Amino acid sequence: MTLLAVENLSVAIRDRILLDGVGLAVGAGETVALVGESGSGKSLTALAVMRLLPGGAQASGRIRLDGHDLLALSEERMCRVRGRMVGMVFQEPMTALNPVKTIGEQVAEGIRFHLGVGRAEAEERAGKMLDRVGLPAKTFPLSRYPHELSGGQRQRVVTAIACACEPKLLIADEPTTALDVVLQAQILDLLRDLVTEQRMGLLLISHDLAVVADMADRIAVMREGQVVEDGFAVPTLTRPRHAYTRQLAEASMNLPIRRQVVPGGGPPLLEVRNLVRAYRGRRRSLFSRAEPVHAVDDVSFAITPGQSVALVGRSGCGKSTLARLVLALDRPQAGEARLAGESLHDKSQSALRPLRRNIQVVFQDPYGSFDPRLRVEKLVAEPLHLLDEPISTARRRELVAQALAEVGLPADGMDRYIHEFSGGQRQRLAIARAVILRPKLLVADEPVSALDVSVRGQVLELFSHLNEKLGMAMLFITHDLQVARAVADEVLVMHEGRIVERGPVNAVLDDPQTEPARALVAAAPDLAKAIARREALQPTAGAASVG
Numbered sequence: 001m002t003l004l005a006v007e008n009l010s011v012a013i014r015d016r017i018l019l020d021g022v023g024l025a026v027g028a029g030e031t032v033a034l035v036g037e038s039g040s041g042k043s044l045t046a047l048a049v050m051r052l053l054p055g056g057a058q059a060s061g062r063i064r065l066d067g068h069d070l071l072a073l074s075e076e077r078m079c080r081v082r083g084r085m086v087g088m089v090f091q092e093p094m095t096a097l098n099p100v101k102t103i104g105e106q107v108a109e110g111i112r113f114h115l116g117v118g119r120a121e122a123e124e125r126a127g128k129m130l131d132r133v134g135l136p137a138k139t140f141p142l143s144r145y146p147h148e149l150s151g152g153q154r155q156r157v158v159t160a161i162a163c164a165c166e167p168k169l170l171i172a173d174e175p176t177t178a179l180d181v182v183l184q185a186q187i188l189d190l191l192r193d194l195v196t197e198q199r200m201g202l203l204l205i206s207h208d209l210a211v212v213a214d215m216a217d218r219i220a221v222m223r224e225g226q227v228v229e230d231g232f233a234v235p236t237l238t239r240p241r242h243a244y245t246r247q248l249a250e251a252s253m254n255l256p257i258r259r260q261v262v263p264g265g266g267p268p269l270l271e272v273r274n275l276v277r278a279y280r281g282r283r284r285s286l287f288s289r290a291e292p293v294h295a296v297d298d299v300s301f302a303i304t305p306g307q308s309v310a311l312v313g314r315s316g317c318g319k320s321t322l323a324r325l326v327l328a329l330d331r332p333q334a335g336e337a338r339l340a341g342e343s344l345h346d347k348s349q350s351a352l353r354p355l356r357r358n359i360q361v362v363f364q365d366p367y368g369s370f371d372p373r374l375r376v377e378k379l380v381a382e383p384l385h386l387l388d389e390p391i392s393t394a395r396r397r398e399l400v401a402q403a404l405a406e407v408g409l410p411a412d413g414m415d416r417y418i419h420e421f422s423g424g425q426r427q428r429l430a431i432a433r434a435v436i437l438r439p440k441l442l443v444a445d446e447p448v449s450a451l452d453v454s455v456r457g458q459v460l461e462l463f464s465h466l467n468e469k470l471g472m473a474m475l476f477i478t479h480d481l482q483v484a485r486a487v488a489d490e491v492l493v494m495h496e497g498r499i500v501e502r503g504p505v506n507a508v509l510d511d512p513q514t515e516p517a518r519a520l521v522a523a524a525p526d527l528a529k530a531i532a533r534r535e536a537l538q539p540t541a542g543a544a545s546v547g
Contacts, residue, residue: 029196083165088172093154303475
């Protein structure tokens with residue numbers, strides 16, 4: 001039974017055609033993956049189904065959900081459809097959550113509105129749903145706010161909101177991008193269970209073909225606003241009929257191979273000594289003491305000039321907190337971090353200015369790190385104010401254009417606003433801003449998690465170029481172990497605030513010695529293995545293609 005039928009869908013903004021005759025279908029109990037490069041129209045198709053297109057967008061065609069044409073419904077009717085008939089896991093969890101409401105309130109809100117239950121029952125259901133996505137109330141009380149959670153934890157809250165009312169159709173737009181591999185497997189198992197138990201249709205938007213191969217019954221491949229191939233999952237990946245699909249599959253199988261760098265004998269560029277960062281915990285009752293939570297607990301390591309170090313670990317283990325300490329955006333309770341021999345934690349903001357020229361960052365959430373009121377030229381050029389002398393407007397535009405070209409974006413993008421770019425394109429803009437000054441140390445917090453596989457390979461090549469040709473050292477935070485292999489000389493495995501294992505990247509990932517490291521390696525997705533599992537489970541069906 002066809003649950004969702006998108007027929008000849010076209011979307012234009014100011015006479016610019018963004019979707020052109022898109023057609024796809026999702027059946028009850030079926031998982032359909034929508035794949036394609038950043039900016040191909042995947043998220044825009046999802047927003048069209050939800051009737052959440054940006055202002056000025058004009059849509060034509062038909063979108064039928066359970067027999068109802070969504071494009072013909074009033075906004076009042078659509079408010080009843082969203083959340084109850086169709087739920088959506090948005091790509092950027094921080095912008096999808098309300099910062100002034102607790103996570104319990106936000107999950108319970110839709111339950112109360114759509115199911116008509118009281119506050120107590122809604123909170124009980126919200127607690128069960130949060131527990132199901134890996135946020136048990138004992139550890140993550142419903143009274144927490146989004147800013148008190150890590151990126152991966154916020155992603156799980158968004159998943160709980162989307163699934164809370166048991167919709168007939170779930171649209172999951174990169175639902176595991178911010179998650180570590182262990183939690184990714186848990187969320188994918190949850191989605192798989194919901195599809196089976198409730199006969200729910202799942203439209204899964206993902207750039208990770210290993211996840212797609214493991215989850216999807218069928219795959220629709222998008223390019224430049226059109227579906228160029230649509231067929232059963234395994235044959236579409238193994239015997240693609242369209243050259244673009246073949247390019248995506250090859251890019252997923254073949255990440256750049258890193259030339260391993262042996263650290264030199266000179267002084268370290270970055271030296272971290274016994275860092276501790278603890279936060280005041282929540283009291284369990286009026287009569288109990290609030291025990292501190294050690295996000296970073298006695299961490300020490302060093303990075304030499306030109307060396308690339310990967311920091312891996314589960315969501316919430318302290319990776320991003322450690323990055324903020326290294327960037328002098330937070331102060332530790334104990335220990336210190338030194339850049340080129342100078343302490344980062346005993347200086348005023350003005351005294352830190354010369355050091356900041358040599359250390360730049362790519363944040364995990366690209367949209368949240370940009371001012372939406374400014375054009376891209378000013379956003380990417382922002383670090384240039386750290387130069388000793390001001391530069392001309394012409395020189396600034398030249399440097400911005402060069403940085404955009406290095407991350408695969410056209411120079412005319414500098415005159416646009418950040419909301420005009422897709423999630424993956426925003427991440428590339430964040431990388432362009434970080435490298436425009438050619439810093440000595442680049443701290444990259446999940447810098448390729450939002451990128452499609454073809455652009456990911458290009459950006460990883462860029463990081464290798466910056467590292468090998470320009471001698472730029474890197475602290476590369478990632479949950480993708482394949483990416484760690486591609487960019488790092490050494491790997492640090494972090495668990496509950498501590499570094500529990502370290503060493504050459506291949507040695508640690510091929511033969512992990514600690515349980516946290518073994519769990520990460522065991523859960524890491526692998527495209528070739530996923531295809532082999534699917535082929536063993538079911539007969540290969542012929543692929544249908546529209547390309």
